[in-house]
Amino acid sequence: MSTPAYALAHEAYAAIGVDLxxxxxxxxxxxxxxxCWQGDxxxxxxxxxxxxxxxxxxxxxxxxxKARTLAELRQDLDTALSLIPGKHRLNLHAIYxxxxxxxxxxxxIGPEHFRSWIDWAKQRxxxxxxxxxxxxxxxxxDGFTLSHRDAAxxxxxxxxxxxxxxxxxAMGQALGTPTVTNVWIPDGHKDLPADRKGPRERLEAxxxxxxxxxxxxxxxxxxVECKLFGIGSESYVVGSHEFYLGYAATRxxxxxxxxxxxxxxxxxxxxxxxxxxxxxxxxxHVSRGVRWDSDHVVLLDDPxxxxxxxxxxxxxxxxxxxxxxxxxxxxxxxxAWVLGTRNALKCLLLALLEPSARxxxxxxxxxxxxxxxxxxxxxxxxxxxxxxxxxxxxNVPGDRAWLxxxxxxxxxxxxxxx
Numbered sequence: 001m002s003t004p005a006y007a008l009a010h011e012a013y014a015a016i017g018v019d020l021x022x023x024x025x026x027x028x029x030x031x032x033x034x035x036c037w038q039g040d041x042x043x044x045x046x047x048x049x050x051x052x053x054x055x056x057x058x059x060x061x062x063x064x065x066k067a068r069t070l071a072e073l074r075q076d077l078d079t080a081l082s083l084i085p086g087k088h089r090l091n092l093h094a095i096y097x098x099x100x101x102x103x104x105x106x107x108x109i110g111p112e113h114f115r116s117w118i119d120w121a122k123q124r125x126x127x128x129x130x131x132x133x134x135x136x137x138x139x140x141x142d143g144f145t146l147s148h149r150d151a152a153x154x155x156x157x158x159x160x161x162x163x164x165x166x167x168x169x170a171m172g173q174a175l176g177t178p179t180v181t182n183v184w185i186p187d188g189h190k191d192l193p194a195d196r197k198g199p200r201e202r203l204e205a206x207x208x209x210x211x212x213x214x215x216x217x218x219x220x221x222x223x224v225e226c227k228l229f230g231i232g233s234e235s236y237v238v239g240s241h242e243f244y245l246g247y248a249a250t251r252x253x254x255x256x257x258x259x260x261x262x263x264x265x266x267x268x269x270x271x272x273x274x275x276x277x278x279x280x281x282x283x284x285h286v287s288r289g290v291r292w293d294s295d296h297v298v299l300l301d302d303p304x305x306x307x308x309x310x311x312x313x314x315x316x317x318x319x320x321x322x323x324x325x326x327x328x329x330x331x332x333x334x335x336a337w338v339l340g341t342r343n344a345l346k347c348l349l350l351a352l353l354e355p356s357a358r359x360x361x362x363x364x365x366x367x368x369x370x371x372x373x374x375x376x377x378x379x380x381x382x383x384x385x386x387x388x389x390x391x392x393x394x395n396v397p398g399d400r401a402w403l404x405x406x407x408x409x410x411x412x413x414x415x416x417x418x
Contacts, residue, residue, distance in 0.1 A: 003392075005385035012381055016355045016374070023352035024390055026317070030348060032286075032341050033089035033129045033180075033323035036096050039076050039337070040067040041329045044095025044133070047103060057135050057186070058231060060294075061330030065414025070098055072417070074120060079409050080337035081124070083402040085345065085394035089127040089177075091323050092117060094164055095136065106137065107159035111170035118174045127177040129323060130168040132161045134185045146206040147187045147199035147238045154206055157185075161210040165222065172219035180283055180321050182256050183210070184225040188233025199238040207247060221321075223283045224248055225256035228263060230293065245275065254281040258325055259303065260289030269306035273314050282316065285325035286344050295326040298340035304347045312351035313359075322348075332414070335406045342402075346387055353383060 002010075010020050037044075041059035043066075067073035073096075081088065094106060097113035104113060111118075121128050134145040134157055142148075145157040161183055168181035187199060211222055226244040227237050241262070248255040255275055259268050268284075276282055286304060288296040298304060311317050324344065328336045355374070362371040384399075391398045397405065 002389060003385070005382065006389040009382040009385040009389075013353060013386075016378075016381075017358055018353055018355050020353075020386060023349065024386070024393070026352055027345065027349050027390060028086050028394065030317060030322070031086065031088045031127065032084075032344055033091040033127075033321065034077070034080070034337055034341060035091045035324050035326070036073065036077070037093055038324075038327050038340075039073045039333050041333075042093075042136075042327055044093060044136070045070055045073075045097070046095040046099065046106075046133075046136075059327040059329040061328060063330055063332060065410060065417050066329065066333060068417060070096075070116070075413070076334050077337075078124075079406070080334050080341075081126075083338045083396055083405060084341045085391050085396045087125055088341070089129055089323075090117075090121060091129040091131065093131045094133040094160070094167075106133065107156055107163060109160075109163050109167065111167050114167055114171065118171055121171075121175055127175055128171040128179055129321070130164055130171060130179055130181045132157075132164040132181075132183055134160070134183075140186065143189070143232050144187045144199070144238075145185045146183075146210075147185070147203040149198070149202070154202065158206050158209050162213065165210070165213070165215060165220065169215045169220040178217065178219055178221050180221045180223050180254065180323075182223040182225055182254075182283060183207070184227070184256070185239055186230055186233060187239065188230060188237040189235050190232050191235050193236045196236060200243055203238050203243070204247065207251075211251065211253070221254050221281060223254035223256045223281075223321075225258060225261070225283075225285070227258070227261040227293070245278075249278040252280055254283050254321070255279045256283040256285060258285035258287060258293075259307070260285075260287040260293035260295055260325070264289065264291060267306065268303070269310040272307070272310045272316060276314070276316055276319060280319070282320045284320060284322050286322065286340075287325045295328070297326055297328050297331070297336045298324065298343045300343045300346050304344065305350055308344075308347040308351040309354065312348075312354065313356050332406060332410055334409060334414070335403065338402060338406065345390075349387060349390065350383060353381070353386065354378060 013020050042057050067076050098116040139153050148154045165181050168179040172179035224244045226241040257268050286298050288298055290296050311320055324340055388398045
């Protein structure tokens with residue numbers, strides 16, 4: 001039974017033309033793809049003692065309790081998912097395969113190495129997403145992969161990406177929901193290059209080779225991810241926003257926009273309607289860059305709210321896959337998953353609680369004063385009661401109630417990991 005607070009919220013939102021039941025139904029039907037790499041600081045299980053060489057990936061902090069095995073990672077994920085309202089997805093990198101203690105080269109991985117993940121997801125009613133891992137490997141040590149000037153190195157990474165597409169397709173086929181396989185590469189120069197054109201020409205050719213094999217979009221979607229700069233690629237990134245926007249538009253691929261991959265003064269929300277004029281599908285990596293692509297835990301803040309507002313106002317949710325991408329090793333990693341996902345969902349709910357039609361009417365009539373007043377008054381409506389109702393209906397703890405579960409799990413499990 002709904003609470004009195006929800007009944008009052010229902011009345012308040014109905015007065016401005018918002019249907020709370022419709023908003024909650026949309027929220028419950030919108031999955032967020034949790035990123036597996038938050039649980040173990042982007043280490044993976046490819047080999048014992050793996051280091052993050054090659055590619056500018058770095059998790060900072062040394063909070064105790066990171067996952068050391070597949071079993072621990074899955075246990076941590078189960079705990080996090082039990083505290084997040086709704087049915088969601090898991091986003092895997094290629095280095096998280098079930099390799100059985102054997103060395104499997106990246107261009108030789110196959111669906112069999114992810115069968116246990118598929119079974120795990122199927123048991124929980126989850127979808128899976130996937131990523132080639134073009135870093136933390138000797139052939140990425142000089143900072144170049146698909147745009148490498150050495151044809152043999154390029155071919156290795158092409159074969160790896162092709163293998164990942166086939167794994168993603170197998171996941172989508174088995175789970176009945178399309179897997180998004182996202183290609184991100186770290187390629188770039190620390191200092192000013194003399195040749196900006198050559199690497200981009202090679203990257204274009206490599207991507208065309210990767211995507212040559214057609215795959216049914218009902219089980220699999222291809223995505224490409226741009227970036228402004230990275231560690232070791234401060235002056236030049238081959239796969240820039242302009243490069244991948246052009247590539248995605250001409251090849252009809254999904255474009256991935258990561259909130260930490262742009263200049264701090266840029267609005268990712270403002271890019272959504274422009275990008276979706278020309279590409280069929282959008283992948284979002286919801287993150288929080290603090291002065292740089294530092295991948296902090298997602299907050300209920302203005303940039304994240306603006307992003308979800310744009311998705312709802314433009315009717316873009318059916319053409320958007322929403323994933324998370326941060327890895328904070330300075331706090332409890334399970335709590336980081338829970339907090340970041342719940343904040344993303346809160347931002348989506350706030351967007352769904354806008355009277356979008358009324359706002360558009362005011363704008364079309366030139367009543368910008370009325371539009372601004374309504375937007376400001378929305379900020380004091382009883383959103384918290386609606387969120388609490390969503391958590392209640394999804395049988396998860398509300399705010400201030402989930403953290404004790406994580407703290408108990410830390411005492412009983414995470415603290416035992418050395």
